[in-house]
Amino acid sequence: MNVPKDLRYTKEHEWIRTHGGEVEVGITEYAQGELGDVIFVDLPAPGTKVEQMKAFGSIDAVKTVSDLFAPVSGEITAVNESLKDNPALVNQSPYEQGWMVKIRVAKDADAEGLLSADAYEKLLGATA
């Protein structure tokens, strides 16, 4: 299972990549595999305020629908427009082309409290 070392993770299987005061958010390889073929990603518009570990969007896969939880509190600054036409990017490239939103972080402490790659791998080990 691919768990990049330079990202941080939530227990709900989202990842973040930090760029200064902004984080990019997506779901992990494990999460996309559990969901199966993703066919629709429902994301809020830029400018929307999100709160840590509150649902801010959803992912429709063929078999199931799953909430997306905000890894950090802040404001959405960008959404991945290519997911509208090609939601399968979430399956094909969960850590790169399948990113979902960028959030301007309200409190740095939010990101620091997330799981390291090692801790997330341990969580997966316990799940599997």
Added chain:
Amino acid sequence: MLDTATALKRTPFHAKHVAAGAKLVPFAGHQMPIQYEGILTEHRTVRAGVGVFDVSHMGEIRLRGPGAIAYSNRLVTNEVGPSLPDGKVVYSPMCLETGGIIDDLLVYASGAERLLVVNASNAAKDLAWIRDHAPADVEVIDESEETAQLAVQGPRAEDVVAAVYGDRARALAFYEGFEEGRGEDWTLVSRTGYTGEDGFEIYVRAGRAEALWDRVFAAGNQYGIRPIGLGARDTLRLEMGYCLYGNDIDETTNPLEAGLAWTVRAEKNDFIGREAIAKVRKDGVPRRLLGLILEGNRIARPGFEVTNLERRVGTVTSGTMGISIGRPVAMAYLDAADAKPGSHLDVVARGQRIPALVAGRPMYTQGSVRSPKPRRPQ
């Protein structure tokens, strides 16, 4: 989790699933493959070529004895009495006295016997019901454990099955089958399925399962044959508007409102549920199970409300992506007045209204199946 996992039954094809990289999930007490390569790919494989489903989880109940044929005809709403020619297969609901559906099943005319193929999730309940009502001259035999079943489905299914069983398979009409061999070598091949494509279902004894899998895949290699999971089984059946027990039909729904009036032979002089269904027919059904084709890409899930501009008019029972239609599809019970194919309603999905077109069943009409109506349980 672990305790549940160990209590789950494995089908005789379990090692084949593991070798093929299946994702296995608990389903009706069995460990079943939900997908191999992905639902979208698997769905398209069945529509365009040929795919193989392990459906060994389903129940097989044999009725034997002098009263077997008459009793089978009393159990189900469709005609499976002595007039049914040997080798024919009939789809039918089996109802309570109330007209509610206990299960939907296939009845095989097997010489002087009847073989009933039932939903895995209902097998224990069905067996108890059938045993409780059986007259003294009928023996009820549960063959579920010793029976393996593969469904070979798709426009190339005939070529694959004929390569294994010869022209006898090509000659089968839709909803017709043949048996050969005895004991451990017993085989039943029927031209049946749950996908909307031409296809066959092959039953063998569990000890012959892996050899059957190998023969079918060797024969299908040149057609790109692939194993298909329960995920695609659901997308395929739902595009066809075939009912799934537990979602679209259950003990609180009757065959008439479920769109299964064609399976009820009111002229049969006696079957369980006859009076209740006759009353529903006389009074008219207040709701009907119809198809919906949704705008956008959001999927309707069971329990979602269906509304017109003024009020709630129904409830979604099944929904998925209509992969070959290119739109999300659903089935819903709709108030009879609003159940008009071609009209427009809304599905309320997580607070948002999604416009939907009311459609007859099947919603997908391009399949290679020889007749869209007869279908089978899951």
